[in-house]
Amino acid sequence: HIGAPMQVLGRGGGLGIDHDGSKSFNSDLSVSYKLEEYSLAVVQAVKGVCDRKNIKHPVPRSESGPPIVSHHSILIPEAVSASVSSAASMTNALFQWVMEPLTEDALSDYSPKSAAVVRGEYVSCLLYAEQLKPRCVDQFGEGSIGMEQLAAVDGFCELVGFAIGLSEPPRTYHVGLSVFTSRPDF
Numbered sequence: 001h002i003g004a005p006m007q008v009l010g011r012g013g014g015l016g017i018d019h020d021g022s023k024s025f026n027s028d029l030s031v032s033y034k035l036e037e038y039s040l041a042v043v044q045a046v047k048g049v050c051d052r053k054n055i056k057h058p059v060p061r062s063e064s065g066p067p068i069v070s071h072h073s074i075l076i077p078e079a080v081s082a083s084v085s086s087a088a089s090m091t092n093a094l095f096q097w098v099m100e101p102l103t104e105d106a107l108s109d110y111s112p113k114s115a116a117v118v119r120g121e122y123v124s125c126l127l128y129a130e131q132l133k134p135r136c137v138d139q140f141g142e143g144s145i146g147m148e149q150l151a152a153v154d155g156f157c158e159l160v161g162f163a164i165g166l167s168e169p170p171r172t173y174h175v176g177l178s179v180f181t182s183r184p185d186f
Contacts, residue, residue: 009058011042052143077175086172122164129157 031046043060050057116125139145 006055006058007061009046011060011062049143077177079173079175081174082171083174084168120163122160125160126164126166129160133157 013176037064042062047057096153116122134152134154136145140147140150
């Protein structure tokens with residue numbers, strides 16, 4: 001949809017794993033369904049979204065390692081460095097860039113807030129952002145707004161938080177995940 005055709009969808013690993021062996025829904029470390037049931041649920045969910053959006057169905061892939069070894073191994077890599085992004089200042093140009101992907105309907109909702117951001121009225125913007133973000137996440141889940149719009153709203157909320165000092169810029173930790181250096185010692 002955004003320009004990269006999706007041929008393979010990686011579901012990742014670790015979800016739906018029976019970590020404690022109890023096969024129980026009462027445990028935070030277990031599941032109460034079989035692998036076939038879980039696989040069918042994943043395939044049906046992907047099919048439903050693709051059918052709704054008229055997107056060609058991708059080939060679903062999953063890691064097989066976690067179900068086999070997840071309950072008796074763990075890998076904790078050492079962070080070799082970290083970097084911190086500096087908090088961006090909320091300039092009119094930056095705000096306009098963040099809001100550019102939004103539709104005309106959405107932009108009409110933001111225009112009063114855009115003026116408030118430029119004037120430095122961040123507290124009123126924060127209140128609006130706290131109401132806006134959950135609403136947009138719901139709309140994204142329903143498919144009524146796209147990923148670009150959700151990212152723009154997320155950027156808006158993050159910039160407001162930085163501007164009034166509520167949140168720290170995110171840290172990026174760099175780890176070495178080489179197969180040779182990450183191999184556990186036996």
